[in-house]
Amino acid sequence: MRRNARRERPLNVEVTDIGAWGRATLVAEYDPECNTIRVNARAVEHVRAALGDAETERFVAYAVAHERFHYEHPLASEAAAHDHARARCDLDPARFEAVLRAQSG
Numbered sequence: 677m678r679r680n681a682r683r684e685r686p687l688n689v690e691v692t693d694i695g696a697w698g699r700a701t702l703v704a705e706y707d708p709e710c711n712t713i714r715v716n717a718r719a720v721e722h723v724r725a726a727l728g729d730a731e732t733e734r735f736v737a738y739a740v741a742h743e744r745f746h747y748e749h750p751l752a753s754e755a756a757a758h759d760h761a762r763a764r765c766d767l768d769p770a771r772f773e774a775v776l777r778a779q780s781g
């Protein structure tokens with residue numbers, strides 16, 4: 677794994693309300709100012725209500741893996757970030773996406 681200056685800073689992870697983006701619930705974001713990945717508490721609540729605690733942990737792990745990939749590979753595509761998170765977490769995000777789409781519709 678490549679190391680660079682940014683990676684010397686510890687990466688923080690928070691679950692917090694980061695609101696909605698258009699009609700969709702924003703799932704997660706990386707804030708370079710605070711070097712923090714924020715996972716949207718609204719999305720976490722929706723997934724927990726629909727799929728339970730164990731799946732919620734996997735959902736958060738997926739979201740963090742996705743954002744961490746953007747952080748480590750700023751020029752990589754959205755599709756590459758999804759591929760990375762899917763492989764790393766060994767799950768299909770389609771089920772989470774279906775839950776979140778149902779909530780935001």
Ligand SMILES: [Zn+2]
Binds near residue numbers: 742746754757
């Ligand atoms: Zn992304």
